[in-house]
Amino acid sequence: xxxxxxxxxxxxxxxxxxxxxxxxxxxxxxxxxxxxxxxxxxxxxxxxxxxxxxxxxxxxxxxxxxxxxxxxxxxxxxxxxxxxxxxxxxxxxxxxxxxxxxxxxxxxxxxxxxxxxxxxxxxxxxxxxxxxxxxxxxxxxxxxxxxxxxxxxxxxxxxxxxxxxxxxxxxxxxxxxxxxxxxxxxxxxxxxxxxxxxxxxxxxxxxxxxxxxxxxxx
Amino acid sequence: xxxxxxxxxxxxxxxxxxxxxxxxxxxxxxxxxxxxxxxxxxxxxxxxxxxxxxxxxxxxxxxxxxxxxxxxxxxxxxxxxxxxxxxxxxxxxxxxxxxxxxxxxxxxxxxxxxxxxxxxxxxxxxxxxxxxxxxxxxxxxxxxxxxxxxxxxxxxxxxxxxxxxxxxxxxxxxxxxxxxxxxxxxxxxxxxxxxxxxxxxxxxxxxxxxxxxxxxxx
Numbered sequence: 001x002x003x004x005x006x007x008x009x010x011x012x013x014x015x016x017x018x019x020x021x022x023x024x025x026x027x028x029x030x031x032x033x034x035x036x037x038x039x040x041x042x043x044x045x046x047x048x049x050x051x052x053x054x055x056x057x058x059x060x061x062x063x064x065x066x067x068x069x070x071x072x073x074x075x076x077x078x079x080x081x082x083x084x085x086x087x088x089x090x091x092x093x094x095x096x097x098x099x100x101x102x103x104x105x106x107x108x109x110x111x112x113x114x115x116x117x118x119x120x121x122x123x124x125x126x127x128x129x130x131x132x133x134x135x136x137x138x139x140x141x142x143x144x145x146x147x148x149x150x151x152x153x154x155x156x157x158x159x160x161x162x163x164x165x166x167x168x169x170x171x172x173x174x175x176x177x178x179x180x181x182x183x184x185x186x187x188x189x190x191x192x193x194x195x196x197x198x199x200x201x202x203x204x205x206x207x208x209x210x211x212x213x214x215x216x217x218x
Numbered sequence: 219x220x221x222x223x224x225x226x227x228x229x230x231x232x233x234x235x236x237x238x239x240x241x242x243x244x245x246x247x248x249x250x251x252x253x254x255x256x257x258x259x260x261x262x263x264x265x266x267x268x269x270x271x272x273x274x275x276x277x278x279x280x281x282x283x284x285x286x287x288x289x290x291x292x293x294x295x296x297x298x299x300x301x302x303x304x305x306x307x308x309x310x311x312x313x314x315x316x317x318x319x320x321x322x323x324x325x326x327x328x329x330x331x332x333x334x335x336x337x338x339x340x341x342x343x344x345x346x347x348x349x350x351x352x353x354x355x356x357x358x359x360x361x362x363x364x365x366x367x368x369x370x371x372x373x374x375x376x377x378x379x380x381x382x383x384x385x386x387x388x389x390x391x392x393x394x395x396x397x398x399x400x401x402x403x404x405x406x407x408x409x410x411x412x413x414x415x416x417x418x419x420x421x422x423x424x425x426x427x428x429x430x431x432x433x434x435x436x
Contacts, residue, residue: 019414041398092315093314096311097312101417105414189420190423194233195316199325202366203297203302203325204295206366209390
């Protein structure tokens with residue numbers, strides 16, 4: 001069980017394994033061969049063995065993987081049993097969706113607070129948390145020391161808010177804004193969800209697929 | 219201007235260029251050198267020249283890129299001037315956030331309808347569109363022929379809904395559910411936004427960063 005040297009590319013694939021294994025557990029599947037797992041995930045058995053055999057969870061040859069054990073180990077490597085405190089900046093639809101998400105999935109984080117600049121939202125309850133006005137951010141962070149922040153706010157506000165949060169000791173960002181945090185804060189963990197980029201990629205795929213269909217018809 | 223053979227890896231980077239160039243236009247910047255653009259984007263000038271010189275938009279050596287021209291060409295390659303009709307399945311917070319998004323960004327898509335299985339939501343207006351009950355999906359698709367669907371619904375419902383939509387002629391999915399569409403529909407364009415995977419990646423980064431800090435302190 002050597003967990004020290006899992007490569008970055010394997011780490012990138014672990015969440016998908018984790019999702020699939022969770023699905024197997026829901027179906028009461030206790031063991032699975034690399035071939036069967038490969039089949040379900042659209043991968044090759046040898047890729048799966050390469051990815052997963054560098055840490056524990058493998059049964060003896062021919063017995064397949066112990067699903068629960070492998071699930072737990074991947075969860076441990078990803079740190080999903082952590083209890084990092086998270087605040088959400090921006091209580092619009094996206095902020096609310098993320099709040100639901102953090103509260104239901106409990107993957108390493110717990111929701112400590114939600115902030116917005118709109119006075120009218122202050123006090124509204126989202127997942128049991130009152131929306132707080134952004135003017136109280138300094139005081140809140142000094143008192144409760146959240147580990148990370150989720151940025152669900154527009155580009156124009158993101159740079160200043162990020163700077164404020166870094167100054168207040170926030171140690172990571174789940175970033176839904178267009179602002180490229182890593183350029184200014186290369187040492188702080190940032191995970192981006194650029195919906196805009198995803199939508200443009202999608203547009204390209206749909207366009208190319210239509211073009212292909214038209215060519216095939218001619 | 220050869221746009222036929224832009225590689226898949228360049229295509230993946232185009233949305234980020236597009237975002238940055240849009241920011242330059244907002245700042246009234248007309249020309250930019252590869253060095254300056256590289257600096258702003260945290261890339262090397264040679265990478266930018268490699269990425270962008272395979273299609274148009276380059277000025278003469280030493281004059282830099284024409285920002286507007288490059289922006290328009292990237293938009294054209296990505297198909298952002300298309301008018302693909304999109305429907306959203308799921309009118310929860312995420313579905314609402316996506317509706318805002320599609321309506322404000324207008325990147326190749328226009329919103330035609332929003333569906334949910336909750337009777338209580340039917341008729342509510344989101345961005346001028348009434349939420350429709352999912353029971354009317356067949357009829358709507360036959361009448362209005364949406365090109366693509368955005369899946370903002372739970373895993374359990376995604377497989378059946380996707381099958382129904384494919385049968386109704388939907389030609390692409392922007393998929394926010396955990397359901398891995400491409401396994402079943404390898405020929406249909408799918409762009410996934412797996413928030414769960416992103417959150418797990420983020421958890422890993424935060425965990426590793428904390429570990430590093432602790433080690434540095436000892």
